[in-house]
Amino acid sequence: MAKSSADDDELRRACEAAIEGTKQSIVMSIRVAKSRGVWGKSGKLGRQMAKPRVLALSVKSKGQRKKAFLRVMKYSSGGVLEPAKMYKLKHLSKVEVITNDPSGCTFTLGFDNLRSQSVAPPQWTMRNTDDRNRILVCILNICKDVLGKLPKVVGIDIVEMALWAKDNTPVVTTQRSTEDGEPVAEAVTESELKVTVEKELVSQAEEEDMEALLGTYVMGIGEAEAFSERLKRELQALEAANVHAILESEPLVDEVLNGLEAATNIVDDMDEWLGIFNVKLRHMREDIESIETRNNKLEMQSVNNKALIEELDKVIERLRVPSEYSASLTGGSFDEADMLQNIEACEWLAKALKGLEVPNLDPIYANMRSVKEKRAELKILKATFVTRASEFLRNYFASLVDFMVSDKSYFSQRGQLKRPDHADLRYKCRTYARLLQHLKSLDKNCLGPLRKAYCSSLNLLLRREAREFANELRASTKVSRNPTVWLEGSTGSSQNANTDTSAVSDAYAKMLTIFIPLLVDESSFFAHFMCFEVPALAPPGGAGSDKRPNNDDGNDDDDLGIMDIDESDKKTGKTSPDLTALNESLQDLLDGIQEDFYAVVDWAYKIDPLRCISMHGITERYLSGQKADAAGFVRLLLGDLEARVSMQFSRFVDEACHQIERNERNVRQMGVLPYIPRFAALATRMEQYIQGQSRDLVDQAYTKFVSIMFVTLEKIAQQDPKYADILLLENYAAFQNSLYDLANVVPTLAKFYHQASEAYEQACTRHISLIIYYQFERLFQFAKKIEDLMYTISPEEIPFQLGLSKMELRKMLKSSLSGVDKSIAQMYKKLQKNLASEELLPSLWDKCKKEFLDKYESFVQLVAKVYPSENVPGVTEMRGLLASM
Structure with missing residues (x-):
């Protein structure tokens, strides 16, 4: 038989090392296999495979x-062994050997303190029944000795356990001889052995009685038939x-029966x-x-009556109209001293109306006649x-403005510009801001006529303020009026x-x-005062905020006492459905004032x-500062x-x-056209006037001016084709000279500067070519014929063509190059003759x-190819000849 793992000292020492520091000693350690439901029907494997574990009993x-x-x-x-779980044996309530396991080596341990009793406890499987009995006997002994109680044992006979324990309990035997001389084994005392099952199942006194009983039959135990x-x-x-004892006790039995009969009768x-x-x-x-039922009904009736009385008192309180509020609502004064009482009456009326609506009133009361009548009364x-x-408010607004x-002291007068001041007007209007808020909550439709008024x-x-201010502003501004003639030959243009x-x-x-911040403030005040559910129109630090009038009205526009209305909507900044209505009202509020601004423009x-x-530029700066005033007037x-x-x-x-364009209709013009230098002066002044973002406006004007100037120049030049290039190069040169400084800083003018430069170069090229061909026409015509023929025939055949023989070449050279210095001098005189701008002559002559040198060099190269000799x-x-002239 293989050695049991319970006797493995190495295993015991590994377990002791795993629980080191817990002050516990190992009584037994044995290897097992852990599973959950391994043994199912027909002995098949269950949900999962067994896992190797070690069970250790510690004290x-x-x-x-x-x-x-x-x-x-x-x-x-x-x-390495390490602790996985620990159970206290005092909670062990059941030891059950699994009957589905044919070997009988599988058992479960039930503890009464586990949190989830619905989960099946683990099943422990031993290698053989000896290991199973050994661990179970050890558990039962410890429960008996340490805890004083035994768990319930299911699936195994306790007598079999006792017999196995007796057979397998290690004892120390001593030899003693009986009277016959046969050796008899004598068990050692209990103190010399470990705890056994016999100690648990049979007490010491019972064991002595059994030994005494067996001792009386020791002598004849060898003869079985005699003993039987x-x-x-x-x-x-x-x-x-x-039987004798029973017969002797008959009188006693009769007496007992009589007593039983008497007791039965009783x-x-x-x-x-x-x-x-x-x-x-x-x-x-x-x-x-x-009685209890009637009493309960009476108590219930009493409680219901009490609750009904309380509910009726509440309904009556809701239906009651205080006399002071009724007087204020129907005939009270709207003077400033009475406004507090009017506001209280409005608040009560709004609360009373809401209190009679179904969400705030129990639906069972909504159709009561008294509630309907009171609701109708409150609506009236x-x-x-x-x-x-x-x-009252319509008349009040009209009286304030009137x-x-x-x-007249409110408006600008002759010699004195008056800044509009609406502080007093707004202060008087704020008195009725809360009233407007409550009017909106009572009846939204009433705000439309009030806003229009x-x-x-x-x-x-x-x-009136804008008109008087604009009139006085124009009257007090003293400047001389300039004529609008800028680009034609006017004598006053220099002044x-x-x-x-x-x-x-x-x-x-x-x-x-003065007026843009005022209008923004008025728009913001109107939006708040008239209870529009829109975001604020005039943000702090907006355009013109640094130019506000020095009064107390600067930052008090929001102090209307109505900022609690739809405050959450204003914080979120969402688009309000009232925005369209506000813009329409602002149109009515400010319409017509633009005419005075137009008059100043x-x-x-x-x-x-x-x-x-x-x-x-000024307008654009203000416009960029009003971004928060979305879609406002x-x-x-x-x-x-x-x-x-x-x-x-x-x-x-x-x-x-x-x-x-009027210059186009003039008779033949020579030299620089007058609008070229005047445009330079105009552009210089326009650059001085640019403010803010008006760059695009000026650039568009430059584009239109220069386009018309260049088109007009081309038309004037075409009137006399003979002198067209001279007129063009002189005017394009003048355009470049006059706008050189501005073109370096203005990209639009730089573009036209380059355009004029290209046109100047083209006009120079055409004019110079014309002069050169006029003086050396035969020379360059001869070269042109050679160039044309070289596309079709070889250079060696060209001298045999008609008009291109060597004799013709010599005649042409004699007529063209004899007295070439005079011909070059004629070119210079012709270039100088029709040029009005003398400063252009040196560059043109160069x-x-x-x-001429480029063209002559091409001619020499052609002659060398065609006439090498x-x-x-x-x-x-x-x-050298040209350089000397």
Whole structure:
């Protein structure tokens, strides 16, 4: 038989090393296989394979108390034992040997403290039944000794366990001789052995009695038949003694039977009485239940009545209209002193109306007659108050504006520009801001007429302020008016360039500085005051914020007492459905004021059209600063002003272009056309006026001017083709000279500068070629014939062609190159004769000499190819001749 793993000292030491530090000692360690449901039906394998484990029984002493544990060890990846689980044996409630395992080597241990009893406990499988019995006997002994109790054992006979334990318990035997001389084995004392099953199953006294009983039969135990016969005789004697004892006890039995009969009669009487009492108790119980039912109904009725009274009190409280609120809503005053009471009445009315709606009122009350009547009464109160308040506010807005319009001190007067101040107007309006908020919550439809009334009244004031300010602004600005003739031959053009008209654009800027922030503030105030659910129109630090009037109205526009209305919508900045309505109202509020801005623009244009550039830049700067005022009237106004300035400037550009085109109808012109230098002066001044983002406006004007200038120049040149190139090169040169400095800093002018340079080079090339061919026509015509023939025949055949013989070459050279110095001098005189700009002559003469040398060098090369034996003056000789002249 193989050695059991329970006797493996190495295994025990590995287990002790795994629990080192726990102050526990190992009693037994044995190898097992762990599985869950391994043995299923028909002995087939279950869900998972078995895993090798080691079960170790350990004991920990704490004073006189001992604690026992069952430890499960598993092998790590390195083959070292390490603790996996630990169970306390005091919670062991059941030991069950699995009957599905044919070998009987599989068992489970049930603990009563496991959290999940629904999960099947692990099954432990031993190598053989000896190992199974050994571990189970050890567990039972420890439970008996340490804990004083035994778990329930299922699936194995406890007697078989005891017999196996007795057979397999190691004992130390001693030899002693009986009287016959036979050796008899004597067990050692219990203190010398480990705990065994016999100690657990049979007590010491029982064991002594059994030994004494067996000792009486020791002498005859060898004769089985005699011993059996003796036992039979003793059994018969015992049976006879029992029958005799029974017969002797008959009187006692009769006495007991009589006593039982009497007791039966008494029990029957008691049963009858108990039946009577039971009937009476049943009737009494029914009476008590009836009384309790009636009592419960009365209590329920009392509770319901109390709750009903409370509900009715609440409904009555909702339906009651306080007399002071009713008086305020129907006939109260709207003076400033009474506004607090009016606001309280509005708040109560709004709350009362909401309280009678289904979400806030129990639906069972919604159709009650009293609730319907009270709801109708509150609606009448609401309509009455809204009508009265709307009428008062319409009259109030009109009276405020009429008072300000009738006082001339509010507006600009002769000699004094008056900055509009609406601080007092807004302060008086803020008194009724909360009233407007409550009117909106009571009836949104009432705000439309009120908004129109406010816009109509304030529009009169704003237009009057703008008109008086614009009139006084123009009257107080003193500048001399310049004629709009810039690009034609006018005698006054020289004075125009020196006239300072900056006061014109400063006046326009002042108009915007005063009124744009005012209009933005008015738009923002109107949006808040009239309860529009839109984001704020005038953000802090917007355009013109640094130019606000020095009053208390600068940052108080939001202090209307109504910022709590739809505050969340304003923070999120989402598009409000009221934005369209707000823009329509702002159109009514500010419409017509643009005419006064247009008047300033037109006035500035008449004084100095070029100031449109400055005004365009100022307008764009304000327009870029109003991005937060999305789709507002102020942004539209600035856009219209920008379009107006652009239109007036375009008008000036068109008139100037018309003046340029008029030069086309003049009689033959020589030299530099007058609009070339005047355009340079105009461009210089335009660059001085550029402000902000008006670069595009000026670049468009440059494009239109220069395009018309170049087209007109070409048309004038075509009137006299003989002198066309001279006129073109002189004017293109003048254009480049006059705009050289500006072209270095203005990309648009640089583009036209390069265009003029290319046109100048082309005109020079054509004019110089014309002069050269005029003087040396035969020479270069002869070369042209040779070049044309070289495309079709070889150079050796050319001297045999008609008109190209060597004799013809000699005649041509004699007529063209005899007196060549005189011919070159004639070229210089002809170049000088028709040129009006003397400063261009040196550069043109250099170009002429270079062009002539290039053409002559080509001629010499042709002659060398076709007439190799002919002698022609060389290029070096001709270059020296030209250099000496």
